[in-house]
Amino acid sequence: MIAIIRLLVFGFIALSVVYILVSIYSRSVRREKLEKAWDTDPAREGAATADRDAYIKAGMTAYEKGLRKRLIWLVYVIPMAVVMTTVYLVNYQ
């Protein structure tokens, strides 16, 4: 019984590390995309820095509520599904 608890604890820690790294990466990619979208738009040539900051802030708020951010939860879901499938295939087939 100890073994399965140990697996759950260490698995949770490992997946949390992955979750944190992936969310940082995903957020960073989104911010870069927003920055580039603003900087390459000819209509915004010479716009104020405050406007740019507001634009990026709005974009990031939208990201925090979006589907893409929620999809990162798959980091926890997929490995658990894989473990359950493995248990089924190895022991009950």
Added chain:
Amino acid sequence: MWRYIKWGFRITLLLIVAGFLHYTLPQHDIVRITNTYNRLTTVGENWIFYSAPDTGTAESTTTRDIRFIEAVFPDETVSVYRNEDTGWIWPPYFKYDSSNLQAEATNSKSTKEAPEWVSVTHYGWRFPLFSIYPNAVAVKSVAGPDVSIVPWVNIVVLTLLALGLFMLRRMWMQFRERAIDPVVASAGEAWDDVDATADAARDRAKGVFGRFMAWFGTWRGKGR
């Protein structure tokens, strides 16, 4: 000199990773099972190549009954598998039906005259010198000794592993581009003030190491 050390290090690392994967990933043997039995075994220095006692039983014993499966390849060479629970420990097969597997294997026993071919899924190596046996994970009946099995699990696992490494690299590049490079750039500007001192220090270091490498070059008879 450094090139050899670097490549030696890389090759060693590659061999360790490849050996680890070869040990851990499942393989299929088309064999005929000849015998199944238990043997009381005290696991010693080769403990790393053995799994755990059956899940749910006490976990501190070193002497225990281990189930074995003896088999013959179509070309008459033999193979012996242990049949142990991996439970919730490494490698992640989550196998706890060893008793059932042993019953299936016993049921598939056949003679040379009336052979019944099975595919034994297993991981691990057979290493007689250290009494190391591959661990059988599944036994399935197959049509004949010549069937070939597509290693889907290995394909999926290796693809995911490559994908994971690729993502890790992309994440690192992103982190460097966004977090490290700007800091280094501004630090570089600040350092311009004390550049002269740094340059001198660097030259001095280059001097000692350069002189050493020049001396080392004379050993190799190759002009530097």
